[in-house]
Amino acid sequence: MKKFFISLMTILFILTGCGSSLSTDYQQAEPVNQSEKTIIETEDDDQIEVEEDEELEDSEVESKDESKEESKEEETTTPKQVSGNLKVHFINVGQADATLFQTGDVNILFDAGNWNRRDVVEYLLSVGVEKIDLLIGSHPDADHIGQMPLILDQFQVDEVWMSGVESTSKTFENTLDKIIEHGVSYHEPRAGESYQLGNLFLDVIAPKQLTNDSNEDSISVYFAFGKTGIVMTGDAGVRAESAMLDVRGNLSADILHAGHHGSSTSTSESFLKAVDPKYVIISAGANNSYGHPHVEVVDRLVKSGAEIYATYQHGTIIFSSDGNSVKLESTIDQAFIPPKATVSKNESSSSNNSSSTSSSSTKEKQPTKQKEEKSKQEKPKQQDEKPKQEKPKQQEVKKEVPAGCIDINTASEQELMEIIHIGEVRVKDLIELRPYNSVNDLKRIKGIGDARLKDIINEQKACVR
Structure with a gap:
C-alpha cells in the first residue's frame, strides 16, 4: 500500500512538472516576439559593425596600395649598394x-x-x-x-x-x-x-x-x-x-x-x-x-x-x-662651342653682340665686294643692276628651305636613307641621277611615283638648297 502511494505521488509530481513547463513555454510566447525583435536589432548592429569592418578593410587595402606605390617609388629612387666601377x-x-x-x-x-x-x-x-x-x-x-x-x-x-x-x-x-x-x-x-x-x-x-x-x-x-x-x-x-x-x-x-x-x-x-x-x-x-x-x-x-x-x-x-x-x-x-646664334643670344654684353654682328656682316660683305669687282671687269654697265637682282633670290631660297633638311644634291648615302621611300634600295639611283632642280625631280627615280613623292614632300626632310 505504501509502495502504491509512493508511486502515485511520483506520477503526480511528474505531471505537475510537465504542466508547469508547458505553461512556461506558452507564457513566454509574447516575450519570444520581443526577443525576436531584439535579435533583429542585434543583427542590425552587427550589420553596422560589418560595414564598419568593411570600411576598415577598404582603408587598409588603400593604405596597402599606397604603401606599395610608395615602396615602388622608393625602389626606383633609393640607390642600390654596388661594388666596383x-x-x-x-x-x-x-x-x-x-x-x-x-x-x-x-x-x-x-x-x-x-x-x-x-x-x-x-x-x-x-x-x-x-x-x-x-x-x-x-x-x-x-x-x-x-x-x-x-x-x-x-x-x-x-x-x-x-x-x-x-x-x-x-x-x-x-x-x-x-x-x-x-x-x-x-x-x-x-x-x-x-x-x-x-x-x-x-x-x-x-x-x-x-x-x-x-x-x-x-x-x-x-x-x-x-x-x-x-x-x-x-x-x-x-x-x-x-x-x-x-x-x-x-x-x-x-x-x-x-x-x-x-x-x-x-x-x-x-x-x-x-x-x-x-x-x-x-x-x-x-x-x-x-x-x-x-x-x-x-x-x-x-x-x-x-x-x-x-x-x-x-x-x-x-x-x-x-x-x-x-x-x-x-x-x-676643349670647351663646348655652341652655334654662333646661341652665343649671341646668351651674351649679356651688348658690345659682344654688336661685335659679333659686325664680324658677321663683314663676312657677308666680302663676297659681295668680290662679285662687284668681277662685274666691273666683265660688265661695267650692269654693275648696279646685278646685285639688286641676286640678293632677293638668295633670301627667298633660304626662307623656303627648312632648317636641318637633307639636300638631295649633296647629302651622303646614309643621310639620304633617312628620307621616306629611299632607303638602301633607291639611294644609289638617287645619287646617280644628280643634280636635281627640285624635290619634284625625285620622280625620275624608278619606284617613286606621285603617291610616294607626296609622302616625301609631306615629310619635309628632302630639299634642294
Whole structure:
C-alpha cells in the first residue's frame, strides 16, 4: 500500500512538472516576439559593425596600395649598394649613335653606329671587349643599328633588344637574320620593366606601346649604378619624353644623352627639368646636313647650366663612377662651342653682340665686294643692276628651305636613307641621277611615283638648297 502511494505521488509530481513547463513555454510566447525583435536589432548592429569592418578593410587595402606605390617609388629612387666601377663610353661614330656601358664583367652596348662603317666594332676590340651581355638597338634606323650584323658576327652576344618597329632596309633584315643565325635571345622591352645585370640596374621608360613611329617608339632606358643615373632615349621625341615622366618616380640623373642627336624634336624643357643632368652628351657628325645640334636645343641646355660635350668636338667621351660620384675620364680637352646664334643670344654684353654682328656682316660683305669687282671687269654697265637682282633670290631660297633638311644634291648615302621611300634600295639611283632642280625631280627615280613623292614632300626632310 505504501509502495502504491509512493508511486502515485511520483506520477503526480511528474505531471505537475510537465504542466508547469508547458505553461512556461506558452507564457513566454509574447516575450519570444520581443526577443525576436531584439535579435533583429542585434543583427542590425552587427550589420553596422560589418560595414564598419568593411570600411576598415577598404582603408587598409588603400593604405596597402599606397604603401606599395610608395615602396615602388622608393625602389626606383633609393640607390642600390654596388661594388666596383662603371665606365660609360660615348663613342664618336659621326652622325650616328653608340654607347658602351661596362661594369665588372658586364658589357652593354646601346645602339651600334652607322651601317656603312666599322668604327664601333674596331672600338670594342680596342677596349678589350670579347662578349656583349646585352645589345640594344633603340630603333631600326641605319645610324643606330648599322653595325649590329657585324657585331653579332664578331662577338658573343647573349641578348638583343629591339623596339618591335619594323623596317624594309637591308640593315634591319640582316640584323634579324644574324640574331636567328647565332641563336641569340631576343626581347622587345616595354615601359615599366626593370632588369639587373651585375651591379647595373636598367629601368625601361619607353615605349609604353608601339605607334609605328620609328623615332617616337625608341627604346629608352634609365641606367642606375648606385647613386649614378644615366638617361638614354635614342631618337625619341617630345611626345615620348612626356610619357616617360609618368613611368619612373624620379628621372633625375647625372648624365643625359640628348635625344635625336640634339634635334629640336627632342629634349623638351619639361623633360630636361625632370632629368636635371650635370652633363649632357650630344652625338652628332661634324657639319652634318641636318644642322644637329639645333640652336634652340643648345640654348635650352646652356640655360640649364649643364656641362655640354659633343662627339663632333670632343671625340669619344668617357665617364667613370664608383656609385657615388661621376668623373670625366677622357675627352678632347676643349670647351663646348655652341652655334654662333646661341652665343649671341646668351651674351649679356651688348658690345659682344654688336661685335659679333659686325664680324658677321663683314663676312657677308666680302663676297659681295668680290662679285662687284668681277662685274666691273666683265660688265661695267650692269654693275648696279646685278646685285639688286641676286640678293632677293638668295633670301627667298633660304626662307623656303627648312632648317636641318637633307639636300638631295649633296647629302651622303646614309643621310639620304633617312628620307621616306629611299632607303638602301633607291639611294644609289638617287645619287646617280644628280643634280636635281627640285624635290619634284625625285620622280625620275624608278619606284617613286606621285603617291610616294607626296609622302616625301609631306615629310619635309628632302630639299634642294
